[in-house]
Amino acid sequence: MIRERLASLVEKAIDSASKDGKLGPLTSCPVPVTIERPRSLEHGDLAVGIALKLAGPAKMSPLKIAEVVAEYIEKDAEASSANIARLAVAPPGFINFHLGSGWLELALQEIHKEGENFGRLNIGEGKRVLVEYVSANPTGDLHIGHGRGAVYGSCLSNLLDFVGFNVEQEFYVNDAGEQIAQLGFCSWALYQRLLGRDVPYPEEGYPEISLKHFLEPLVAQEGDKYMHLDAEEGPKTLGALTKVVIMNSQRDLLARLGVNFNTWFSETSLHTSGAVTSVLEEFSKREMSFELEGALWLKAKELGDERDRVLRKSTGNTTYLAADAAYHLNKYKRGFDQLVTIWGSDHHGQVPGLKASVKALDLDPDKLEIILTQLVNLQRDGQMVRMSKRAGTVVTLEEVMDEVGVDATRYYLAESNPQNPINFDVELAKKSSKENPAFYIQYAHARCCAILRRALEEQVNQETGKQDPPVLTQAQIDEYKKEYVANAEVFRAAFEPDHEVFLHQKALVQKLDAFPDEVREAAVTRLPGRLARYAYELANDMQKFYEVSRVITDDLSVTKARLGLILATQQVLANTLKVIGVSAPERM
RNA sequence: GUGCCCGUAGCUCAGCUGGAUAGAGCGUCGGUCUCCGAAGCCGAAGGCCUUGAGUUCGAAUCUCAACAGGCACGCCA
Numbered sequence: 001m002i003r004e005r006l007a008s009l010v011e012k013a014i015d016s017a018s019k020d021g022k023l024g025p026l027t028s029c030p031v032p033v034t035i036e037r038p039r040s041l042e043h044g045d046l047a048v049g050i051a052l053k054l055a056g057p058a059k060m061s062p063l064k065i066a067e068v069v070a071e072y073i074e075k076d077a078e079a080s081s082a083n084i085a086r087l088a089v090a091p092p093g094f095i096n097f098h099l100g101s102g103w104l105e106l107a108l109q110e111i112h113k114e115g116e117n118f119g120r121l122n123i124g125e126g127k128r129v130l131v132e133y134v135s136a137n138p139t140g141d142l143h144i145g146h147g148r149g150a151v152y153g154s155c156l157s158n159l160l161d162f163v164g165f166n167v168e169q170e171f172y173v174n175d176a177g178e179q180i181a182q183l184g185f186c187s188w189a190l191y192q193r194l195l196g197r198d199v200p201y202p203e204e205g206y207p208e209i210s211l212k213h214f215l216e217p218l219v220a221q222e223g224d225k226y227m228h229l230d231a232e233e234g235p236k237t238l239g240a241l242t243k244v245v246i247m248n249s250q251r252d253l254l255a256r257l258g259v260n261f262n263t264w265f266s267e268t269s270l271h272t273s274g275a276v277t278s279v280l281e282e283f284s285k286r287e288m289s290f291e292l293e294g295a296l297w298l299k300a301k302e303l304g305d306e307r308d309r310v311l312r313k314s315t316g317n318t319t320y321l322a323a324d325a326a327y328h329l330n331k332y333k334r335g336f337d338q339l340v341t342i343w344g345s346d347h348h349g350q351v352p353g354l355k356a357s358v359k360a361l362d363l364d365p366d367k368l369e370i371i372l373t374q375l376v377n378l379q380r381d382g383q384m385v386r387m388s389k390r391a392g393t394v395v396t397l398e399e400v401m402d403e404v405g406v407d408a409t410r411y412y413l414a415e416s417n418p419q420n421p422i423n424f425d426v427e428l429a430k431k432s433s434k435e436n437p438a439f440y441i442q443y444a445h446a447r448c449c450a451i452l453r454r455a456l457e458e459q460v461n462q463e464t465g466k467q468d469p470p471v472l473t474q475a476q477i478d479e480y481k482k483e484y485v486a487n488a489e490v491f492r493a494a495f496e497p498d499h500e501v502f503l504h505q506k507a508l509v510q511k512l513d514a515f516p517d518e519v520r521e522a523a524v525t526r527l528p529g530r531l532a533r534y535a536y537e538l539a540n541d542m543q544k545f546y547e548v549s550r551v552i553t554d555d556l557s558v559t560k561a562r563l564g565l566i567l568a569t570q571q572v573l574a575n576t577l578k579v580i581g582v583s584a585p586e587r588m
Numbered sequence: 589g590u591g592c593c594c595g596u597a598g599c600u601c602a603g604c605u606g607g608a609u610a611g612a613g614c615g616u617c618g619g620u621c622u623c624c625g626a627a628g629c630c631g632a633a634g635g636c637c638u639u640g641a642g643u644u645c646g647a648a649u650c651u652c653a654a655c656a657g658g659c660a661c662g663c664c665a
Contacts (some may be wrong), residue, residue, distance in 0.1 A: 038608075049607060055645075063647080092645075094608065137665075179665055295663050306591075306661090313663040320665050348592055349660040374593065375658070416601070421594065421658065428600075428614080437613070454624045471624095521604060533602065536612080547629050566624095578602055588625085 002513050003035040003046065003104050004199060005147065010035075010048050010095070013072035022068050024058040038513075044088065045510065051093035062093025070095050101495050104506060105488040107513035111568040113485035119575050123523065124165030130331055131157045133342035134254065135172035137160035138246045139183045140210050141396040142253060144376045144424055145344055151413035151581070152373055153342045154259040155528035158579045162211045163523040165338070168262045172327060175243055176267040177320070182206065184239025187377040188229075190215045191238050195224050213243045253398050257410055258581040259564075270326045276318050279326040279361070280311055288360035298325075300356035309353045321350070325357035332363045343419075345372040371526060380424040395426070404429040407582050411438035414580045415532040437536050438582055444539035448570035449586040451551050452477075455563065471552050471559065486562045494549075494561035501548045508545040509565070510540050512572050519579075535576040542569050 011033045018026040031053055038047045049067035058065055073087060073095075086098035111118045133153025136146050153169070174180075186205040193199060194215055201208050206378045218241055226237055247264070254260070270276050276356045280296065283289040288299050294314030298321070301308050311322045331339050335382040343350070351370050358365050378385040378395055385395055401409050403426055412429060415437070429436070455472045483490050495505050515534070522530040551562040577584040 035606085036604095036607090043608070047608090052607060052646090090608075092608075174665070177665055180599085182625090293663085297663090310663045315663075317663085320661070323665095344659095345593065346659060351592090372593080412600095419593065420601080423600065427601080439627065440613090443625085447628085451624055459624095483645060525604075527604090530602090530604085533612085540612090543628060546624080550624070552624050 001101070002107060002510075003517060005122075006046060006048075007033045007035050009073060009076060010050060010069065013069050013076060014050065014054075017068050017072045022072075023054065023065060026054070028059050037510075038094075038096065041347065043085070043090065043094065044098045045506070046097045048095050048097075049093070051095065055093065063089065063091055066093045066095050078143065096519065097475065101173040101492060101506075102488075104495070104509040104513075105491040107509055108214065108491045108494075108565060108568050109488040111512060111571060112218060112481065112564065115248050115571060118571060119519045120164070121160055121520060121523070122164040123520065124160060124163050126164060126166055127337035128168070129160055129165045129338040129340060130162070130168050130170055130334070130336045131340045131342065132170045132331075134250075134259070134261075135174065136345075137174045137179050138243045138250070139179050140206055140246065141398065142250055143395065144378050144397055144400055145373075147257065147397040147400065147409065148376050148416075148418075148422075149342055149344055149373045149411045150254055150257060150259045151348045151410055152371075152418050152528070154257075155414050155531075155580050156340070156342075156371075156526060159519070159523050159528045159531070160340075162579055163519060168336075169260070170227070170263045170265055171261045173247065173264055173266045176271055176323065177317075180239060180243065181235070182581055183211075183242060184235030186211055187215060187242040188234040188238040191226065191234075194219045195227060197227070210241070214242055214249065218242065244280055248585065251473055253401075256406060257397075257401065258406075265327070267323055270316075270323050270330070275326040275330060276322050279329050280318070280322060282329075283311065283325075283357075283360055286360060286362070298353070298360060299529050300353055300360075303356040303359045305356045309356070321353050321357065324350070324354055325361070326332060328354065328358060329363070330359055332358075332361075333366070337367065338403075339368045341368065341370045343370065343372055345374045346373050369526075371418060374421040376413075377421065377423045379423055379428075379429045381425070385426075400424070400426060407438045407442070411436065411441075411532060411580070411582055414582070417527050417529050437532075441535045441539040441577065442582070442585055442588060444542045444585045445570060445573045445577065446586060446588045447546065448573070449543070449565050451566050452563070452570075453587075455552050455559070472563075477563075480560050481567075482563065483560070484567075490557075491561045491564055493557040494556070494565050494579065496549070504541075504544045504548050505565075508538075508541040508569065511541045515572050515576070530582060531576055532580045535573065535580065538569070538573060538576065542573070545569075 011029050014023070014026075014029040014033070016025050018028055025173075031050070033048060033050050035046050035048050038044060050061040051069060054060075054065050070087055070089050084097055084099060088096045088098070090096055114120070131153055134142075134146055134150045136142055136444060142150075157169045175539050182202070182205050185202050186208075189199055189201050189205075190208060190211055193201065194212075222241070223469050226234065249263075251261075251310070283298060284296075286302075290297050290299065295310050296312035297308045298311050299308055309321050310319050311325075323380040328339070328341075341354075351372075354370070355368070357366060358368055378400075382457045404412075408429060412424065456470050456474060456477070458470055459468045469479055471579075481492075496502055515538075518531060518534045522528050522534075545565075549562060551559065551566055553559050
């Protein structure tokens with residue numbers, strides 16, 4: 001908020017200066033003004049590097065431009081009333097602002113006004129967006145890679161919702177084709193074996209050990225009622241049953257991770273409804289496909305792919321791409337304004353094919369955004385854990401969550417950017433689970449709550465040994481909350497003249513104030529992990545503030561002001577944690 | 589071989605659309621609780637941003653090349 005106001009002041013100054021002919025050939029500000037945060041405190045609270053960007057078009061030295069712009073800002077009546085304490089030009093051409101406490105008071109008031117909506121934006125304008133992610137085969141346990149996609153997709157969905165999109169989250173169930181047939185054979189064999197019939201287990205199938213825990217409850221519940229089935233019906237029936245068991249287990253596990261879907265879209269339904277055949281007809285109607293050697297091909301090369309792709313094999317079976325094309329056509333037909341598809345990076349080879357099929361159907365390719373999440377290398381004590389599905393040595397997501405804790409797992413996966421590969425060391429994560437960032441942030445939140453509780457609770461007087469009454473009553477707190485909204489000046493008493501102390505206080509408020517900017521940045525770059533890191537920084541600033549500023553004091557006006565600051569901090573921490581899907585406990 | 593992703597402190601990661609002295613956490617070492625939660629705070633050590641060119645006022649950031657790692661290159665899903 002502060003930055004926005006400042007940016008418009010700077011822009012205004014540039015406009016008037018250029019109209020006065022003070023900026024060479026410029027007649028208006030050609031580039032948007034962005035206010036930055038200087039790294040070093042010596043450079044002030046905020047800075048603008050616009051003069052450096054204007055140097056080219058204005059044909060003047062950046063320093064000179066900065067001086068001119070600074071002069072115009074100082075002339076501006078609004079600027080002088082806006083409580084800028086000091087303004088300085090520094091080489092190579094920065095304009096640095098030192099802000100007075102008035103800005104800070106307004107920032108705090110804003111947070112109290114908005115409450116749980118502080119940081120919420122409307123860049124989505126209510127547009128409907130579908131986020132598809134995880135989309136694992138229902139043939140086994142989810143692993144850490146799925147976990148990453150799940151957490152990323154979930155955080156992105158929360159974030160898009162927070163910035164005003166109407167978000168739906170969908171899991172595409174790959175429940176058709178070869179893999180599910182394999183599941184049928186394996187589960188049928190395993191079913192019989194569990195009930196004592198000596199049949200061989202398919203050698204090429206999923207490892208027996210990775211399927212066993214899904215079949216066991218099934219056997220316990222259903223008993224031997226399917227034992228009479230033949231070699232055709234057995235795999236079909238058991239496959240279908242096992243699929244449901246696995247899907248339920250995936251759903252439950254994801255829910256534990258805070259990942260919840262609106263819809264589970266079945267690939268099979270695309271085949272049974274005729275959507276796949278109809279999309280193939282659509283391709284041929286548009287002359288975007290051709291037959292060669294008994295197979296049906298998509299003319300993908302014409303549409304930017306490096307080669308053409310098979311839609312229907314010479315066996316008559318359709319390919320994965322055909323189903324995917326049908327699926328995405330279905331998404332478009334459902335009327336979303338934006339489609340976000342999140343895939344593991346091992347599927348990046350499919351991207352051109354999918355994009356080509358979208359173009360071939362004359363759908364708007366700009367609506368479809370495909371985001372790839374890089375792989376997670378699972379380590380244990382620095383040693384790479386080789387993941388082999390065949391050997392059954394996959395470490396499941398559930399095991400990781402059990403070992404390192406749900407919040408820590410979620411935070412760790414949320415924090416990283418999807419395009420970077422990450423190493424997840426289970427032992428390290430476990431070891432540091434007491435000092436991990438998720439804990440630290442939650443601790444800061446709990447501490448804010450503790451301060452409020454402290455104010456409301458009776459205290460044992462250390463000298464007299466008797467109970468002292470609470471410093472504040474709930475009625476007073478309620479009264480204060482109204483004041484926080486009504487009058488920004490109540491916060492003035494929170495700040496101290498002592499420079500060192502004030503720096504910490506100011507840093508905290510500035511960080512709070514930056515939240516909406518962080519949200520915007522995270523949303524447009526599709527990097528919700530920024531907010532995870534922001535939460536950590538905010539927690540850090542809160543702790544530093546806490547060290548030097550006593551909240552509950554004898555001075556009621558100071559107590560009131562600082563409590564307002566603490567409540568604002570708690571609010572923003574809670575808002576951030578909500579987006580990244582980590583719980584915000586009141587005590588721990 | 590081709591395409592995509594990546595290479596920043598001992599380890600795990602940030603670094604926004606090129607901008608001021610490259611930042612955190614963990615780990616290491618040293619301080620700090622008669623006082624709102626010490627799961628905290630303060631300080632120190634730790635860097636040829638893989639290498640080499642280029643673009644420019646200015647590059648960890650953009651371009652090209654090399655080197656190293658990962659993934660994908662099917663009428664598999």
